Amino acid sequence: MTKAERTRELIITKAAPLFNTKGVAGTSMSDILEVTKLAKGSLYVHFEDKEDLAHAVVDYHIERLGKAIETALGKAASAQGKLLAYIDLFMDPVNPLLAGGCPMLNFGMESDDTDQVIRKKICSFMDTGLKLIYSIIKSGKDNGEFKADWDGKEFSIRMFATIEGGIMMSRIAGDNKTMKVIARGLKKEIEDHSA
Amino acid sequence: MTKAERTRELIITKAAPLFNTKGVAGTSMSDILEVTKLAKGSLYVHFEDKEDLAHAVVDYHIERLGKAIETALGKAASAQGKLLAYIDLFMDPVNPLLAGGCPMLNFGMESDDTDQVIRKKICSFMDTGLKLIYSIIKSGKDNGEFKADWDGKEFSIRMFATIEGGIMMSRIAGDNKTMKVIARGLKKEIEDHSA
Amino acid sequence: MTKAERTRELIITKAAPLFNTKGVAGTSMSDILEVTKLAKGSLYVHFEDKEDLAHAVVDYHIERLGKAIETALGKAASAQGKLLAYIDLFMDPVNPLLAGGCPMLNFGMESDDTDQVIRKKICSFMDTGLKLIYSIIKSGKDNGEFKADWDGKEFSIRMFATIEGGIMMSRIAGDNKTMKVIARGLKKEIEDHSA
Amino acid sequence: MTKAERTRELIITKAAPLFNTKGVAGTSMSDILEVTKLAKGSLYVHFEDKEDLAHAVVDYHIERLGKAIETALGKAASAQGKLLAYIDLFMDPVNPLLAGGCPMLNFGMESDDTDQVIRKKICSFMDTGLKLIYSIIKSGKDNGEFKADWDGKEFSIRMFATIEGGIMMSRIAGDNKTMKVIARGLKKEIEDHSA
DNA sequence: TATGAATGAGCCTTCATTCAT
DNA sequence: TATGAATGAAGGCTCATTCAT
Numbered sequence: 001m002t003k004a005e006r007t008r009e010l011i012i013t014k015a016a017p018l019f020n021t022k023g024v025a026g027t028s029m030s031d032i033l034e035v036t037k038l039a040k041g042s043l044y045v046h047f048e049d050k051e052d053l054a055h056a057v058v059d060y061h062i063e064r065l066g067k068a069i070e071t072a073l074g075k076a077a078s079a080q081g082k083l084l085a086y087i088d089l090f091m092d093p094v095n096p097l098l099a100g101g102c103p104m105l106n107f108g109m110e111s112d113d114t115d116q117v118i119r120k121k122i123c124s125f126m127d128t129g130l131k132l133i134y135s136i137i138k139s140g141k142d143n144g145e146f147k148a149d150w151d152g153k154e155f156s157i158r159m160f161a162t163i164e165g166g167i168m169m170s171r172i173a174g175d176n177k178t179m180k181v182i183a184r185g186l187k188k189e190i191e192d193h194s195a
Numbered sequence: 196m197t198k199a200e201r202t203r204e205l206i207i208t209k210a211a212p213l214f215n216t217k218g219v220a221g222t223s224m225s226d227i228l229e230v231t232k233l234a235k236g237s238l239y240v241h242f243e244d245k246e247d248l249a250h251a252v253v254d255y256h257i258e259r260l261g262k263a264i265e266t267a268l269g270k271a272a273s274a275q276g277k278l279l280a281y282i283d284l285f286m287d288p289v290n291p292l293l294a295g296g297c298p299m300l301n302f303g304m305e306s307d308d309t310d311q312v313i314r315k316k317i318c319s320f321m322d323t324g325l326k327l328i329y330s331i332i333k334s335g336k337d338n339g340e341f342k343a344d345w346d347g348k349e350f351s352i353r354m355f356a357t358i359e360g361g362i363m364m365s366r367i368a369g370d371n372k373t374m375k376v377i378a379r380g381l382k383k384e385i386e387d388h389s390a
Numbered sequence: 391m392t393k394a395e396r397t398r399e400l401i402i403t404k405a406a407p408l409f410n411t412k413g414v415a416g417t418s419m420s421d422i423l424e425v426t427k428l429a430k431g432s433l434y435v436h437f438e439d440k441e442d443l444a445h446a447v448v449d450y451h452i453e454r455l456g457k458a459i460e461t462a463l464g465k466a467a468s469a470q471g472k473l474l475a476y477i478d479l480f481m482d483p484v485n486p487l488l489a490g491g492c493p494m495l496n497f498g499m500e501s502d503d504t505d506q507v508i509r510k511k512i513c514s515f516m517d518t519g520l521k522l523i524y525s526i527i528k529s530g531k532d533n534g535e536f537k538a539d540w541d542g543k544e545f546s547i548r549m550f551a552t553i554e555g556g557i558m559m560s561r562i563a564g565d566n567k568t569m570k571v572i573a574r575g576l577k578k579e580i581e582d583h584s585a
Numbered sequence: 586m587t588k589a590e591r592t593r594e595l596i597i598t599k600a601a602p603l604f605n606t607k608g609v610a611g612t613s614m615s616d617i618l619e620v621t622k623l624a625k626g627s628l629y630v631h632f633e634d635k636e637d638l639a640h641a642v643v644d645y646h647i648e649r650l651g652k653a654i655e656t657a658l659g660k661a662a663s664a665q666g667k668l669l670a671y672i673d674l675f676m677d678p679v680n681p682l683l684a685g686g687c688p689m690l691n692f693g694m695e696s697d698d699t700d701q702v703i704r705k706k707i708c709s710f711m712d713t714g715l716k717l718i719y720s721i722i723k724s725g726k727d728n729g730e731f732k733a734d735w736d737g738k739e740f741s742i743r744m745f746a747t748i749e750g751g752i753m754m755s756r757i758a759g760d761n762k763t764m765k766v767i768a769r770g771l772k773k774e775i776e777d778h779s780a
Numbered sequence: 781t782a783t784g785a786a787t788g789a790g791c792c793t794t795c796a797t798t799c800a801t
Numbered sequence: 802t803a804t805g806a807a808t809g810a811a812g813g814c815t816c817a818t819t820c821a822t
Binding site for chain 6: 588589592623624625626627630
């Protein structure tokens with residue numbers, strides 16, 4: 001990793017929690033300077049402008065979340081285990097994996113009317129997640145873990161939506177009670193479809 | 196209504212879509228001046244500062260959404276009808292009731308780490324909504340519409356979360372497909388619990 | 391004159407010598423703040439941006455120079471007197487009427503490749519000047535002051551060009567010797583065409 | 586020519602049209618980096634600072650213009666031919682010899698109040714040009730081409746000024762009409778003084 | 781109450797330049 | 802010599818807000 005790459009990475013990693021916490025509009029370049037301890041012009045050596053940095057930060061969040069999911073699911077042997085692991089990953093929205101909470105919610109809700117590049121990045125990551133859940137269910141049906149008549153497509157969409165909604169509710173409430181109810185419900189449904 | 200009250204109302208109604216679309220941080224007082232066509236100082240005659248206005252705007256959104264729900268549900272005679280009406284109200288996130296989309300998602304996700312007053316307003320409105328759904332189910336169970344063993348508390352939370360998650364997904368995707376799948380699932384579940 | 395008009399006028403009059411001396415690109419908004427003793431944002435109450443202010447300053451220079459010519463020529467009774475008065479007005483480029491020198495030269499030469507609005511303003515003022523000289527010659531011929539066969543069009547262009555070139559040369563040299571030679575030549579030519 | 590000298594030359598030749606077009610203040614070191622495709626630090630290997638480069642660029646313009654004059658006049662056999670050749674060299678200000686137009690006008694007018702080094706360079710080049718014209722007239726008088734009573738000093742100054750003024754006027758107007766009138770006038774005067 | 785000029789902190793960004801590599 | 806990352810002052814401009822009218 002060259003020096004430039006290291007600095008770029010430093011900026012992204014330091015800026016990431018700020019953007020995810022205060023939003024893109026709510027975070028100033030000065031805020032980022034402060035946490036990176038870099039000099040004024042330095043940010044612009046590595047990023048064209050605030051927008052460019054914001055996009056890189058979104059990519060970073062997507063990558064981190066993607067890897068976290070991959071890791072968590074990698075530890076599970078069965079399809080059912082993977083689904084449960086996925087749910088568990090989002091069980092604590094008050095102390096989330098990524099400071100500020102789920103970047104899909106944060107960046108998605110800020111960008112839907114204001115930044116189409118970010119919206120599309122989040123959209124494509126959402127699709128990836130959806131497809132992942134679907135593929136797990138499918139493989140579970142293929143290997144006999146899950147009942148063959150389970151509608152994997154419908155469930156993957158609903159599970160995804162429910163989790164995100166649960167995260168939103170828990171973060172707004174400031175406690176995880178809601179998320180727990182939701183997780184229990186989803187898990188029960190998964191178990192109900194075990195063969 | 197005095198002239199002052201009317202001006203105040205004008206500011207709030209014109210500012211509301213801006214805040215809900217671009218966020219609080221992303222909306223400037225000048226943006227609001229522009230759409231209200233008021234003079235610079237006028238805003239501060241009616242609101243202490245931007246924060247104060249933002250809070251009033253959140254209240255306004257809550258009130259409007261609350262009334263829309265009330266109206267929609269008022270038209271339905273049965274408990275089941277009310278639940279279905281509630282779902283239908285959120286069926287078109289791409290062309291939402293309130294410009295910018297669901298204010299609980301927008302203000303909730305922007306404020307969770309930045310503005311505790313807004314967060315609490317959204318939180319308490321969320322509670323109201325949750326309780327409303329719960330009370331409908333309860334009354335449905337009381338009058339024999341719904342099976343007595345239906346867990347109303349769990350379902351109301353899950354329904355709320357799923358709808359919000361569905362709104363989020365549809366807005367990020369830019370189309371309502373997701374929302375339709377979710378609505379169908381929730382409605383089926385409701386019907387499955389009809390007595 | 392309203393307060394706003396007074397402030398606007400203050401900014402223009404204070405900024406004018408700066409722009410005419412250091413050029414538009416070479417003058418910063420901070421330079422202007424300093425001489426006007428206004429606060430940061432105040433400039434933008436009266437002007438959209440630096441370009442807008444620069445255009446107003448060019449207009450101001452044009453107006454002042456136009457009025458100075460008008461006044462000087464007004465004092466002369468005859469056509470010949472007017473032509474000589476015009477020349478006299480530009481006789482001291484080292485201590486010019488307008489700080490920084492002839493705005494046609496300064497703004498014209500800076501803007502020809504960079505700001506078409508300024509270029510056109512200067513161009514149209516130049517045309518006015520040209521037409522003025524021509525009309526003086528014509529009226530002199532009409533009233534019998536000048537010989538009828540004098541080519542007024544050619545001379546007005548050449549007189550204008552020679553004066554501007556003389557200003558340029560004197561300012562570059564830092565002394566008025568060149569300008570004096572030129573003035574003498576032009577005046578002789580005018581006298582040679584007296585009837 | 587060493588590599589360093591070649592790079593230095595490259596920078597100057599690429600920077601020259603920029604400075605002559607947008608002015609010194611209006612041209613940034615980044616602009617120059619862009620057209621030279623050099624690395625950031627490289628400029629400062631060859632030039633102390635922007636001022637130093639600007640001075641070199643002025644020298645370059647002076648040298649090019651000087652050589653162009655020399656070449657054009659070299660082709661003419663008689664003194665009269667040389668004077669006419671000189672005038673012809675400046676006949677098309679809209680598509681000038683040097684991109685941006687006459688460097689004496691451009692750098693002269695920008696520098697007269699801001700950069701004494703540039704001003705003096707232009708001043709001394711102007712003197713050279715003036716002396717050249719004078720010497721041509723003198724030699725023409727010596728060899729009997731021109732009338733002995735022609736005031737060569739006065740005419741050389743006036744011719745120089747008129748041409749520069751004509752360039753200015755044509756560039757501001759965006760067409761060469763003015764310049765043509767002026768050239769015709771000067772040429773006629775030259776012919777009128779032929780012996 | 782309403783106005784809009786004025787404020788000055790702060791915004792994002794570019795500037796000329798330096799310096800470690 | 803050449804590189805390009807780093808610097809921090811300064812650039813133009815917008816911000817939320819105040820205040821005299």
